[in-house]
Amino acid sequence: MSALLRYSVKRVLIGIPVILLVSLFIFLLMWMLPGDPLELMLLGERVTPERMKELKKSWGLDQPVYIQYFYWLSHVIMGDFGYSIVTRLPVSQLIWSRLPYTIQLTFTALVLSYVFGIPIGVVAALKRGTIIDNIIIGAATFFYSMPTYWLGLILMLTFGLYLKWFPISGATSLESMVLPLLTLTLPYVAMSARIVRTEMLEVLTEDYVRTAWAKGLPSRRVILRHALRNALIPLTVMFFLYLPWIIGGAVIVETVFAWPGMGTLLYKSILKQDYPVVQAIVLVITILTVVCNILGDIVSALLDPRIRVEKGA
Amino acid sequence: MESIKGSLLKKFETRSMLGLARFKEFLLLLLHYKASCIGLCIVMGIAFLAIFAPIIAPQHYAEIDVPNKLLPPSLAHPFGTDALGRDIFSRVVYGAQIALWVGLIVVLIEALIGTSLGIIAGYFNGKIDKIISALADLVWSFPTVVLALGVVMVIGPGITQVVIAIAITSWPSFTRIIRAKVQSMVNREFILAARSIGESDLNIMLRYLLPNIISTILVLATLTLPSAIISTTALSFLGFGAQPPTPDWGAMLSEGASLLIKAPWVATFPGIFIVITALGFNLLGDGLRDLLDPKLRW
Amino acid sequence: MIYVDAPLLTVKNLKTYFYLSKGVLKAVDGVSLTIKRNEVFCLVGETGCGKSVTALSIMRLIFHPGKIVDGNIIYEGIDLLKLPESEMRKIRGKEIAMIFQSPMKSLNPVFNIGYQISEAPIVHFNLPHEDAWKKAVELIGKVKMPDPEIRAKSYPHVLSGGMRQRSMIAMMISCEPKLLIADEPTTALDVTVQAQIMDLLLEIKKRSGMSIMLITHNFGLVAERGDDVAVMYSGKVVEEGSVKDVFDEPLHPYTRGLLGCIPVGFKRKTEIDYIPGTLPSPINPPVGCRFHPRCKYATEKCVKEEPQLIEIGKNHTVACHLYGE
Numbered sequence: 002m003s004a005l006l007r008y009s010v011k012r013v014l015i016g017i018p019v020i021l022l023v024s025l026f027i028f029l030l031m032w033m034l035p036g037d038p039l040e041l042m043l044l045g046e047r048v049t050p051e052r053m054k055e056l057k058k059s060w061g062l063d064q065p066v067y068i069q070y071f072y073w074l075s076h077v078i079m080g081d082f083g084y085s086i087v088t089r090l091p092v093s094q095l096i097w098s099r100l101p102y103t104i105q106l107t108f109t110a111l112v113l114s115y116v117f118g119i120p121i122g123v124v125a126a127l128k129r130g131t132i133i134d135n136i137i138i139g140a141a142t143f144f145y146s147m148p149t150y151w152l153g154l155i156l157m158l159t160f161g162l163y164l165k166w167f168p169i170s171g172a173t174s175l176e177s178m179v180l181p182l183l184t185l186t187l188p189y190v191a192m193s194a195r196i197v198r199t200e201m202l203e204v205l206t207e208d209y210v211r212t213a214w215a216k217g218l219p220s221r222r223v224i225l226r227h228a229l230r231n232a233l234i235p236l237t238v239m240f241f242l243y244l245p246w247i248i249g250g251a252v253i254v255e256t257v258f259a260w261p262g263m264g265t266l267l268y269k270s271i272l273k274q275d276y277p278v279v280q281a282i283v284l285v286i287t288i289l290t291v292v293c294n295i296l297g298d299i300v301s302a303l304l305d306p307r308i309r310v311e312k313g314a
Numbered sequence: 315m316e317s318i319k320g321s322l323l324k325k326f327e328t329r330s331m332l333g334l335a336r337f338k339e340f341l342l343l344l345l346h347y348k349a350s351c352i353g354l355c356i357v358m359g360i361a362f363l364a365i366f367a368p369i370i371a372p373q374h375y376a377e378i379d380v381p382n383k384l385l386p387p388s389l390a391h392p393f394g395t396d397a398l399g400r401d402i403f404s405r406v407v408y409g410a411q412i413a414l415w416v417g418l419i420v421v422l423i424e425a426l427i428g429t430s431l432g433i434i435a436g437y438f439n440g441k442i443d444k445i446i447s448a449l450a451d452l453v454w455s456f457p458t459v460v461l462a463l464g465v466v467m468v469i470g471p472g473i474t475q476v477v478i479a480i481a482i483t484s485w486p487s488f489t490r491i492i493r494a495k496v497q498s499m500v501n502r503e504f505i506l507a508a509r510s511i512g513e514s515d516l517n518i519m520l521r522y523l524l525p526n527i528i529s530t531i532l533v534l535a536t537l538t539l540p541s542a543i544i545s546t547t548a549l550s551f552l553g554f555g556a557q558p559p560t561p562d563w564g565a566m567l568s569e570g571a572s573l574l575i576k577a578p579w580v581a582t583f584p585g586i587f588i589v590i591t592a593l594g595f596n597l598l599g600d601g602l603r604d605l606l607d608p609k610l611r612w
Numbered sequence: 613m614i615y616v617d618a619p620l621l622t623v624k625n626l627k628t629y630f631y632l633s634k635g636v637l638k639a640v641d642g643v644s645l646t647i648k649r650n651e652v653f654c655l656v657g658e659t660g661c662g663k664s665v666t667a668l669s670i671m672r673l674i675f676h677p678g679k680i681v682d683g684n685i686i687y688e689g690i691d692l693l694k695l696p697e698s699e700m701r702k703i704r705g706k707e708i709a710m711i712f713q714s715p716m717k718s719l720n721p722v723f724n725i726g727y728q729i730s731e732a733p734i735v736h737f738n739l740p741h742e743d744a745w746k747k748a749v750e751l752i753g754k755v756k757m758p759d760p761e762i763r764a765k766s767y768p769h770v771l772s773g774g775m776r777q778r779s780m781i782a783m784m785i786s787c788e789p790k791l792l793i794a795d796e797p798t799t800a801l802d803v804t805v806q807a808q809i810m811d812l813l814l815e816i817k818k819r820s821g822m823s824i825m826l827i828t829h830n831f832g833l834v835a836e837r838g839d840d841v842a843v844m845y846s847g848k849v850v851e852e853g854s855v856k857d858v859f860d861e862p863l864h865p866y867t868r869g870l871l872g873c874i875p876v877g878f879k880r881k882t883e884i885d886y887i888p889g890t891l892p893s894p895i896n897p898p899v900g901c902r903f904h905p906r907c908k909y910a911t912e913k914c915v916k917e918e919p920q921l922i923e924i925g926k927n928h929t930v931a932c933h934l935y936g937e
Contacts, residue, residue, distance in 0.1 A: 015448075030464065129676075130676075143589075148564075154574065154585065155585070157574065208712060209717065212712065212780070212783070214704070215673060215712075216704065216784070217702065217703070217705030227720055231720070246457055248460070253548055272553070274467070279463075283463075290456050297455075306722060
């Protein structure tokens, strides 16, 4: 187990400077905006002149840029992202109230896309060349070519407006989650199924699968334990990489269906030029992406023993 | 008694890389893969629309005719009119121009950045490779939309800004694959031979490696074009890409979104065209990939 | 009724074709051979003549686009080709086992070898896991790998080629099969390791009385260790007999050519005898005797008619028009 541990620690250690670099990049990006962004951040709060002075000091606004970065960083680590220009609320509070909705949507979408995508991909691989396989590939390519927003609108139109089966906006009930969830999930089911199918087809022709057949193992065991186990390695790693993508997709889906998550917050904030909020959301998502990358690496090392030795200690 | 495809395959394998004859056979073989045939037709159709837009479109895309607003599809207006009375059919046709043009530029930038980094990473290995690969992994996993929105907030909305933003997050898809290909070629004898006669690294990369990966680049370009188009239209949909009156398909979709019950045709037609275009390139790309470089997956 | 000196495995007129887009590839086109108990049976021929496909057909491991089209494979009185898959599964690994050519790719990279060796006994004998593991460790010792307890927990990629092949052997003898098919088991290994592996295989054979079907293109190996041999050419058996008979008196021109190709000693010869021409395409084999385009003794009959296997001498058969009526 120690090779795995060593590899994980290494990855995390590399990840920390990456996160710092990324935060620096975002900080500088915001700094390019007209006006002093930190000042704008604090404009949100209604303050007395003394309080304003206090705040300026705590954020280091009287200091040169590079020092400001460290003040900013220390606040951010504490969870203080400043104040929203528009609503005058602390940004962290805004994000916190929206985050659960986004997580609800994205996580469910991710899990469902695997729950459906993997079996579909396996079936397609096992029935290669038959009509079922062709249908599956066709459908997968179709959904994969579809932009999320269009899918959302079409679903909204058919199931929401014409058939009136599901609500088309808001997060009022479990039913209101159906359409946005479907919109987000379908393209990823398609992607996962395609990947699983390709991987399975490749793995099934590998010599070690032939060895498994030669041992007289039952089909179920050969396919699930020997073939699928290997075929799923890239897909399991992709799980962690899908997450940032799905969040990106959620931005659009949330906007279309008025789902009160971080996505709509981001969209509205950009429209209203509420910089502190945008900065905070972009930072959170970036950090999440780095973390997902690290997790993805660790998981791939966990599943494929070869990686531990090559890249590990 | 060989099948036609079989004899074509045989001929295909025994000739050398260049030559018009090979290209002809290549097309014939491509036609046998029905799916990519459909893809090719779609791509050619959309390209045709894009190139001949001014001739095909009955009206200019910005021609406003408010009294005739929100008319359903008819002979005069095959796709109906939008909220400002503009002919949707014309707008969709001009939209093809924009979509293809924008898509091509995005892919071009991506390919340039991605391929050069990929070749460098695969050729030099070691530390440079590690840095480039780590960077590529990170950038690739980042959601394009979010970064594009961030960029848009800083430098303002507009098609050019969006193009840059999208190209900046998407180049890793080229880099990883090119890197893998270069790595597989670097140890082959012809590269070693070139080195042994004193060829400079740059020369080797440009004159030995590059010609061998052109087919891969082509396949990748065809396959990433749909994502480029979808991403740019997504940003226009949100209002940050093309600005009115530009007939970007995404922008038209967003106009139509609020009119979904009253006038569903406003959103439906541009949407259909986006899907068909993306589908066309995906099918064509899949076929190209199976022919030129079957080891490329996904 | 099965007699003790009845043959272990008889292949009669086996035909395995592959249906490709280029055409039908007739990899095995009418192969017949007989393997006795407790012997080393060698199947020799050039690369691409159909040896491996024959072996895979015996194991019924031919997948799409291949298909076993015709023939009988009689094992202990049962025709394997007529068995349902569920019954065939019980024979694979348990009665007839097979080891493959490239041990690096034939072992699953994500399981340790102890697990992989214990799988067959668990499935075939319903052994509980601890017992199967103990058996695996025992087998690792039997194939002469040091520190079996530790080795069992290793993953394939840390092992050398020789050790991987030993692991494969351990895997396949775990259920004590009566026939072990070895498809070029030593080709991918170093020369020194080759000898060790062959010695190991023969020792196992001696102890357990199993037969080995050795597929190889290395005649030295055949001469040293083989009991019986069958020579294959372009999907057919052209000569079969005991190693002594075939090597002392090769009947078929192809066999003669092959044996003549081997440089012997340091005699002053200006050239190595070789067989002119190349292997015929398996999709479009020549009509008549498949060897006739390259044969010195070809006659008109050879061009038109395919020769059948005829017995010349005790258990020495040949398919050539030069012999028989």
